[in-house]
Amino acid sequence: MRNAITIAAKDLKERLRDRSAIILAVVVPLGLAFIMNLTLGPITEQAFSTGVAVSDDDGGAVAQGFTSVLEEIEEDGFIDVTVAESEADARIRVADDDVSTAYLVPEGFSDAVSGNQPASIVVVGNPDQPIGAQVGKAIADGYVSEVNAVRLSVATAIALGADDLAGLASAATLQSSPVTLGAGETEGRGFDFSTFYATGIAVFFLFFTVQFGVLSIIEERESGTMPRLLIAPISKQSILAGKLGASFVMGVVSTAVLWLATTLVMGADWGASLGVVILIVAGVAAAMGLTAAVATIATTAEQAASITAFIVVVFGVLGGTFFPVTRVSGVFEVVSRVTPHFWLMDGFKRLSAGEGVVDILPALGAILAFAVVLGTIGLVRAKDLMRT
Amino acid sequence: MAETVLACTDLRKTYDDLVAVDDVSFTIGAGETYGLLGPNGAGKTTTISMVAGLLEKDGGTAVVAGNEITTRSTSAKAAIGLVPQDLAIYPDLTARENLRFFGKLYGIGDGLNARVDEVLDVIELSDRADDQTKEYSGGMKRRLNIGLGLLHRPELLILDEPTVGVDPQSRNAILENVERLGDEGMAVLYTTHYMEEAERLCDRIGIIDEGRIIAEGTRRELVSLVGGRDRIHVETSGDTSSVVASVTALDDVESCSSAGSVLEVVAVNASRALPEVVLAVTRAGLDVQSVDVSEPDLETVFLHLTGKALRE
Ligand SMILES: Nc1ncnc2c1ncn2[C@@H]1O[C@H](COP(=O)(O)OP(=O)(O)O)[C@@H](O)[C@H]1O
Ligand SMILES: [Mg+2]
Numbered sequence: 001m002r003n004a005i006t007i008a009a010k011d012l013k014e015r016l017r018d019r020s021a022i023i024l025a026v027v028v029p030l031g032l033a034f035i036m037n038l039t040l041g042p043i044t045e046q047a048f049s050t051g052v053a054v055s056d057d058d059g060g061a062v063a064q065g066f067t068s069v070l071e072e073i074e075e076d077g078f079i080d081v082t083v084a085e086s087e088a089d090a091r092i093r094v095a096d097d098d099v100s101t102a103y104l105v106p107e108g109f110s111d112a113v114s115g116n117q118p119a120s121i122v123v124v125g126n127p128d129q130p131i132g133a134q135v136g137k138a139i140a141d142g143y144v145s146e147v148n149a150v151r152l153s154v155a156t157a158i159a160l161g162a163d164d165l166a167g168l169a170s171a172a173t174l175q176s177s178p179v180t181l182g183a184g185e186t187e188g189r190g191f192d193f194s195t196f197y198a199t200g201i202a203v204f205f206l207f208f209t210v211q212f213g214v215l216s217i218i219e220e221r222e223s224g225t226m227p228r229l230l231i232a233p234i235s236k237q238s239i240l241a242g243k244l245g246a247s248f249v250m251g252v253v254s255t256a257v258l259w260l261a262t263t264l265v266m267g268a269d270w271g272a273s274l275g276v277v278i279l280i281v282a283g284v285a286a287a288m289g290l291t292a293a294v295a296t297i298a299t300t301a302e303q304a305a306s307i308t309a310f311i312v313v314v315f316g317v318l319g320g321t322f323f324p325v326t327r328v329s330g331v332f333e334v335v336s337r338v339t340p341h342f343w344l345m346d347g348f349k350r351l352s353a354g355e356g357v358v359d360i361l362p363a364l365g366a367i368l369a370f371a372v373v374l375g376t377i378g379l380v381r382a383k384d385l386m387r388t
Numbered sequence: 389m390a391e392t393v394l395a396c397t398d399l400r401k402t403y404d405d406l407v408a409v410d411d412v413s414f415t416i417g418a419g420e421t422y423g424l425l426g427p428n429g430a431g432k433t434t435t436i437s438m439v440a441g442l443l444e445k446d447g448g449t450a451v452v453a454g455n456e457i458t459t460r461s462t463s464a465k466a467a468i469g470l471v472p473q474d475l476a477i478y479p480d481l482t483a484r485e486n487l488r489f490f491g492k493l494y495g496i497g498d499g500l501n502a503r504v505d506e507v508l509d510v511i512e513l514s515d516r517a518d519d520q521t522k523e524y525s526g527g528m529k530r531r532l533n534i535g536l537g538l539l540h541r542p543e544l545l546i547l548d549e550p551t552v553g554v555d556p557q558s559r560n561a562i563l564e565n566v567e568r569l570g571d572e573g574m575a576v577l578y579t580t581h582y583m584e585e586a587e588r589l590c591d592r593i594g595i596i597d598e599g600r601i602i603a604e605g606t607r608r609e610l611v612s613l614v615g616g617r618d619r620i621h622v623e624t625s626g627d628t629s630s631v632v633a634s635v636t637a638l639d640d641v642e643s644c645s646s647a648g649s650v651l652e653v654v655a656v657n658a659s660r661a662l663p664e665v666v667l668a669v670t671r672a673g674l675d676v677q678s679v680d681v682s683e684p685d686l687e688t689v690f691l692h693l694t695g696k697a698l699r700e
Contacts, residue, residue, distance in 0.1 A: 010489045227437075233463045233495070
């Protein structure tokens, strides 16, 4: 045990001297998190709190359904709905820059929809709030797709004062299912963007950071120092334990630094500390398992690093460390579940949304399963790694 | 003889069809420096790797300070210090950190700092002790490599060709160090393919070729194997390989080997052989540029025993 600590301490000292490890483990992810938060975060957040106006000249059931959809989204805090007195009132609000979008529901709308006749909601966008207007249109599109069966059409007038509404309406007729904004999935969990970037980047880079410890076994072989370790009066197990210990410390410390820094500087909220700590430890274990498994098939440290990089990027994308997996569906969503990244993100998402340790148990189980399966592959062949 | 520190019996290692080490046996006593002298590929590194417990043996035993050494030995290995043929130091750490790290693994407790200073002094790195070793010259790295082997005062120190690729000055410093270690009572196992080093350093020498120790003894004992023979060194104007057969066939010539334009001859009687050798060379269309007749040395012994030159 004492020998393992001596070896781990030596490895950590080497890593600290060789700045590239710290840069990859902490500086790059932190910088990336800040940049993503600055460039993408605020825009998206502003879009979700955009003001919209709706005028209902129809008053029928379908029209009211639309208004209540808007109100639901409003509850989630993405939009601020104003019910206008008239079509003219709604247009004035756009003109005055009060809102980004006005929805004009014409008279006879509900009857037309029910009667399977062409019908349209006119969406008036505010050119001074382009992103808000885009979101406003996307919400309407989403509604349209929900009632797609009745071939509803949406007329869009991004420019102010478009007179030929009928012409615009027919030009903008939507036949196919439009892209949804996904009112159902950016959902009210409150998983804000700062936290998403912070945890996504932390999970992604964790798998790079952790590999240093395991790779150092191959590096010692390449640099000729492995014979010295092997002729020392210590067991092979303590060499292995030292290497794994260094990996573990690097993974936990670098992730903890990202946790602290993104919380303090970016205002990220990772959620309940105990859960975060448990997830980090489990994540480090899974990452150690992955690199150990890779180390057994690689002949040089460089080769192992390339294989790991490939797997980590693929898993990172599939597992949703760059964008939420819930935005996609089908095969992709299923495949993403065979990555430890998916479950780590799932756990972090839950914690960030205020859920407790109990709620992350399924994710935790999946992550540890990866750690055990991959780690066993690695350990079975660990003895082979420990040669000259 | 002094107390036996290392006893190897019938060490054996095979790689597929190749017998790298073929029933090698020898012993080394305390204070004795033993040389394994042989050309590249003779099996020197393979032999000492088994002695140090780095490599699984296919047969035989290696007993160091009373304990048998295998790859699974732990505490018994503390009696051994190894200076590997290739550098084995951490480039990002300083010399002092390298020494302290291995000192801890060898369980040197209280006296560690003092011992590290002492070793730094011996290998003449005290003034650069706190620089990262990646900034060192080749000779400095070599000296640290040696310092790491003797740090824990092993009973047996094994050095594997420690002067290969070293400048003449550092080489001399290394040889002086090794001489002193033998004087201090350490048993030293020294491998080399330089016969001058073996002659200078070693109390006893084992000549190894193709995995077998083909002769063993003091320098004097080994040289007596070639009896009253002489060594003739001929430098010519061209490739001598075509002359070997005709020279070997001469009555007074025992063996002959060619290395480029140089011909190495072991003769029973130099004064009679020399004119015939020169004649054979000129007949082959080569000019003789210099001839040197000398007392036999280990090179001659090797040539006599194997028909090959020690150096390729
Ligand atoms: N790992 C190995 N696999 C196959 N052959 C090896 C291996 N190690 C050494 N050998 C062979 O064993 C012989 C002895 O090698 P070695 O002990 O390194 O010689 P030396 O140290 O005297 O130069 C050589 O022919 C070498 O090619
Ligand atoms: Mg060798």
